Amino acid sequence: MKVLQVRDLAIGYDGEVLLDEIAFDVQRGEVFAILGGSGSGKSTLLRTLIGLQPPLQGRVHFTGIGTPARAMSPPSFGVLFQSAALFGSSTLLQNVLLPLRKWTRLSEAAAVAVAMGRLRLVGLERFAHHLPSEVSGGMRKRAGIARALALDPPILFFDEPSAGLDPITAAELDELILTLAGGLMVTIVLVTHELPSIFKVADQCIILDAAAGGIIARGNPRDLAEQSTDARVRAFFRRQPLARSM
Amino acid sequence: MQAPGFQLKSEVAAGGSLRLYLSGRVTLADGAALWRQLNATERQEGGTQMDVGGIERLDGGAAALLTAFAAQRTASGASLQLVGAHGETAKLLELYDCRRTGTCEHPVPKQPGLLADIGGFTYGAIQTTKAIFQFGGDLVVGMLHAVRRPRTVHFGDLGGLIERAGADGIPIVLLINFLVGAILGLQGAIQLHRFGGDHFLANLVGLSVVRELGPLMTAILVTGRSGAAYAAELGTMTVNEEIDALRTLGQDPQRFLVFPRVLALTLCLPILTVLGDLIGCLGGLAIAVSYLEQPSVVYVQALQQAVEFGDVATGLLKSFAFAVAIGLISCQRGLASRGGASGVGRSTTSAVVVVLFTLVALDAVFTWVFSLLGW
16 A cells, blocks of 8 residues: 655755656555665755655655645654754753654653653663663664654655664664564655665665766665666665766 | 543452553643543552553553652552553563663652752852962963063954944943933932032042942943853853863963953953943033033033042943953853853843852942952
C-alpha cells in the first residue's frame, strides 16, 4: 500500500529550479532512502516533503491525509532533524511530552506513561530527566526519534540520522530504525549518505544529482550498487571520485 | 463525543479471581478513555489477568499505556498480567514493557531545598566574580601584549563595532537623556518654585545630569543594546564551537573578539555620555522655559556658573570605567556560555544583571571617592 506519492515535483529557491521531475512512491512499512552527494538537494527535498518549503511545481500526497499542510490537526508524520532539534531548556521527557500535551486529551499521568514508553523504546528511560546538553549526540538523536514517535505517526522522516555518530552508535540507530519499521510497521523516509546504514536499513532508494537536476537512479540499494551501469551511481556506492571531463 | 474503539470488560471467575478482557481497536486516539477505564478497574490482591487476545489493532502509544498500567498495578502489590497477546500485539507489548529493560521505576530527581539554593547561588556569585577578575587580568596582559605587537589584535571589526555601539545608539541615548533631564527638571521646578528658588533649577539639573544621571543612564542604555548583544553573540559562538575553532587556529579569543569590543565601548561611551549630558540639560531648559517661564538665557547662564569642567570630567571618568565594565563582563559571560540556546539566554541575562549591579556599585564608589577628594 502506498503511503506517500510524489508526482512531477520541482524544488528550488527563489524560483530557481534545483531538482525537477521528481516522482516516486513509498510503500507502508518500507525504509526509503533519499541519497545523493553533498549539495544534491536531499535536505531541500525532505523539507518539501514535510511541508516546510513549498514546491515550485508538482505535489506531495500522503494517503488518507493529503498534502503536508501545517493545519490545526495533529501532525501526520514525525520528523528527526539533523541536529535532533530538542528544546534545550526542557528535559528529554518534557520534549517527548510536548506533542502529547498539545494533541491528546491524556491525563498527565497517562501522557507521562506514553512518553516514558517512547523513551524506553529508544533506550533512554533512565535519562528522562536529563537536559539535552547533558547527554551525548547519539542519545539526542534517539530522543529526537522518541519525540517524533510520540503521536504514533504512520511515517517518520529522518534527516541524516547517523551523521556525526561513532560506528557503534550509528549501528545502534540502524537497529532502532529496523525495529521501528519491522516491529511498529512505521514507514521511514531517510536522507543519508552513510553507505553502511543505507545497505543495512534501506529497502528502496532514489539517488539525486544536482548536475543532472533530478533523480538519476532508483531501486534497491544493493541491486543498484551491484548492477547499475551509471558511472555516477557506481562512484557513489563505491566511494570513488567521479572522473570529470575537462 | 465518539465512543472509543475498544471494549474493556471484567469477569469474576468461579474461584473469585478477576479477569479483564480488552478487545477492539486500542489506539492512542482513545488513550484518555483507556487510561481512565483501566484505573477504574477493581484491584485484586491475589493478582489479575488481562486477556488482550481480542485486540484487533494496537499502536505504540496504547501499548505504552497498557504496559505502564500493568507495571504500576504490580508495583502497588496487585499483580496484573497481560495474557493472550499474539502477532503484532505481542511484539509491541514486549517492546514497550519496562520489565524487559528493568526500568519500571524512574524516580524524579529531588529538587534542592532553599538552603542548598542559597548556597548554590552564593557559590555561583563568588565563582562569577572570580572569573570576571581573572578575565580582566587576562585582558590587561593581552592589552600590554597588543601594545607591543598591535598586529595580533583583530582591528578589522572595530569600525563596525563602533558604529553599532556608538552611532546606532545615539537616537535612543538622546531621547532617554532628554526625558530624564525633563523629568528631573519638572520635579525640581515644582519644589524650587514653592521656595522661590527658580534660578537654582539649572544647578540641580546640570550637576545631577553631568555628574550622575548622564553617565549612568547612558551606560545602562549601552548595556541593554551592546552588552546584551556581545554576550549573546559570543555565547552563540561558544556553543557553536567557533571559539574553540579560533583557539585551534592559534588566535586568542581575547585579542580577536574581546579587545576590539572593549575598545569600541571605551571610545564610544564617553562620547555618548557627553551627548547625553548636553541633551539632559536641554531637557531641564525645556522645563525652565515652559513651566517656570524663565528666559532661556537665564537658565544657560546659571548652568555655565553651576557646572564646571571638573564636573564633566568626573562624569567622563565614570563613563570610561563603565565602558570597561560593560565590555569585560558581557564578553566574559558570553564566553562562559554552556549548553545550547538556553545557555546563551542564561548568559545574556547574567551579563545584563551583573553589569547593572556593577555600574551602580562603581557609581557609588566613584561618588564616595570624589567627595573624599573634594571633586
